[in-house]
Amino acid sequence: xxxxxxxxxxxxxxxxxxxxxxxxxxxxxxxxxxxxxxxxxxxxxxxxxxxxxxxxxxxxxxxxxxxxxxxxxxxxxxxxxxxxxxxxxxxxxxxxxxxxxxxxxxxxxxxxxxxxxxxxxxxxxxxxxxxxxxxxxxxxxxxxxxxxxxxxxxxxxxxxxxxxxxxxxxxxxxxxxxxxxxxxxxxxxxxxxxxxxxxxxxxxxxxxxxxxxxxxxxxxxxxxxxxxxxxxxxxxxxxxxxxxxxxxxxxxxxxxxxxxxxxxxxxxxxxxxxxxxxxx
Amino acid sequence: xxxxxxxxxxxxxxxxxxxxxxxxxxxxxxxxxxxxxxxxxxxxxxxxxxxxxxxxxxxxxxxxxxxxxxxxxxxxxxxxxxxxxxxxxxxxxxxxxxxxxxxxxxxxxxxxxxxxxxxxxxxxxxxxxxxxxxxxxxxxxxxxxxxxxxxxxxxxxxxxxxxxxxxxxxxxxxxxxxxxxxxxxxxxxxxxxxxxxxxxxxxxxxxxx
Numbered sequence: 303x304x305x306x307x308x309x310x311x312x313x314x315x316x317x318x319x320x321x322x323x324x325x326x327x328x329x330x331x332x333x334x335x336x337x338x339x340x341x342x343x344x345x346x347x348x349x350x351x352x353x354x355x356x357x358x359x360x361x362x363x364x365x366x367x368x369x370x371x372x373x374x375x376x377x378x379x380x381x382x383x384x385x386x387x388x389x390x391x392x393x394x395x396x397x398x399x400x401x402x403x404x405x406x407x408x409x410x411x412x413x414x415x416x417x418x419x420x421x422x423x424x425x426x427x428x429x430x431x432x433x434x435x436x437x438x439x440x441x442x443x444x445x446x447x448x449x450x451x452x453x454x455x456x457x458x459x460x461x462x463x464x465x466x467x468x469x470x471x472x473x474x475x476x477x478x479x480x481x482x483x484x485x486x487x488x489x490x491x492x493x494x495x496x497x498x499x500x501x502x503x504x505x506x507x508x509x510x511x512x513x514x515x516x517x518x519x520x521x522x523x524x525x526x527x528x529x530x531x532x533x534x535x536x537x538x539x540x541x542x543x544x545x546x547x548x549x550x551x552x553x554x555x556x557x558x559x560x561x562x563x564x565x566x567x568x569x570x571x572x573x574x575x576x577x578x579x580x581x582x
Numbered sequence: 583x584x585x586x587x588x589x590x591x592x593x594x595x596x597x598x599x600x601x602x603x604x605x606x607x608x609x610x611x612x613x614x615x616x617x618x619x620x621x622x623x624x625x626x627x628x629x630x631x632x633x634x635x636x637x638x639x640x641x642x643x644x645x646x647x648x649x650x651x652x653x654x655x656x657x658x659x660x661x662x663x664x665x666x667x668x669x670x671x672x673x674x675x676x677x678x679x680x681x682x683x684x685x686x687x688x689x690x691x692x693x694x695x696x697x698x699x700x701x702x703x704x705x706x707x708x709x710x711x712x713x714x715x716x717x718x719x720x721x722x723x724x725x726x727x728x729x730x731x732x733x734x735x736x737x738x739x740x741x742x743x744x745x746x747x748x749x750x751x752x753x754x755x756x757x758x759x760x761x762x763x764x765x766x767x768x769x770x771x772x773x774x775x776x777x778x779x780x781x782x783x784x785x786x787x788x789x790x791x
Binding site: 564 | 605606630634635639685688689692693695696700701703704724759762763766767768769770772773774775776777778779780783789790791
């Protein structure tokens with residue numbers, strides 16, 4: 303019984319160490335715990351998959367910074383790989399200044415896997431300050447908001463963007479968002495006002511907030527955290543779009559074991575707490 | 583094992599370990615990483631503000647291209663500095679009033695559309711929701727959840743009669759919502775740890791791909 307009273311006094315550092323090991327070991331020695339694909343992830347995948355080389359381009363907005371890289375960067379890679387494999391044209395941009403670095407990193411990594419021509423198959427508009435003004439302005443005239451792309455080239459000189467005036471010329475907007483500005487602003491201005499079709503990828507912290515908008519179909523589909531990224535990666539792999547490295551899938555064993563250990567600690571803490579209360 | 587020769591990767595690994603060292607106890611390495619982060623962030627923000635906001639939106643159009651209309655935003659911007667002069671303190675109200683007025687005018691109709699109209703429509707029980715038994719069941723649960731939660735926040739009547747059990751049901755829905763949010767938060771934090779360990783074990787030490 304002394305053991306039960308000890309449960310509420312497990313040293314904090316022991317818990318940290320246990321979680322670190324539970325997360326690190328499966329990264330080195332993968333277990334291969336299966337990942338079930340949630341309906342909302344599949345809906346986003348199918349929305350992209352229904353497009354082809356003749357479709358209007360997809361706009362991906364990277365509204366995140368390196369802090370959210372483990373959750374959102376795999377989404378960016380998986381969605382762009384799917385688009386590249388299907389020859390869907392991609393326009394990239396960012397509402398966060400640090401998002402431009404994420405896009406450059408992804409484009410650099412993908413350039414070894416796919417041969418795509420800048421300005422024809424994809425374009426990168428870069429970052430622009432002033433969220434509401436940017437999103438409302440893009441609803442009227444994208445080249446008015448982004449007269450030049452990230453590299454300083456006039457957007458009117460890029461073949462991909464010559465046929466794109468505003469949201470009506472974009473088949474799907476996907477925002478990979480870690481907070482504000484992010485999916486809420488895209489939903490507020492691009493979807494609610496201009497009826498643009500919107501897909502969302504968010505960090506797990508924000509995921510619970512997105513569900514009501516999925517229910518009402520204001521959001522076409524959404525990916526929640528590393529789990530959502532892993533689901534999307536699995537769908538991309540199943541279709542044979544890429545054989546590259548899928549970092550979210552690599553991390554899912556660690557995620558599952560980490561959760562399991564936290565659940566065990568919560569149960570042990572509660573058992574110890576109720577035992578100690580009965581003893582008083 | 584294929585350790586990275588890149589000094590930037592080593593620096594990032596060192597700073598990661600400095601921050602992790604806080605888990606043992608507060609120490610000088612952690613404080614070094616923390617202060618470095620704050621300093622770099624502040625410097626980055628200043629450079630970013632100049633290059634992405636002030637220069638392209640004011641300096642270039644006004645002083646390089648000679649567009650005199652930009653004097654108006656310049657005057658508005660200068661009004662913010664009235665804060666530092668007691669006699670001119672009131673001038674700050676001008677730009678704030680403009681920003682609030684413009685922002686509210688743009689956002690309120692869109693908010694109404696996004697969060698009130700469409701969400702209310704989504705809560706209504708329409709025949710389509712009952713095309714399948716499970717979607718019909720979820721539609722009923724959502725309706726009951728919304729009404730009971732709203733009644734929990736209805737403070738104009740004493741909690742007795744039908745209001746009391748309905749408000750108690752609302753508490754259950756609120757707790758379920760908190761539980762889901764907490765679960766997702768745990769997932770997010772573990773994801774961050776996974777990201778750092780992938781960097782340390784992969785990019786730095788080369789133990790994993």
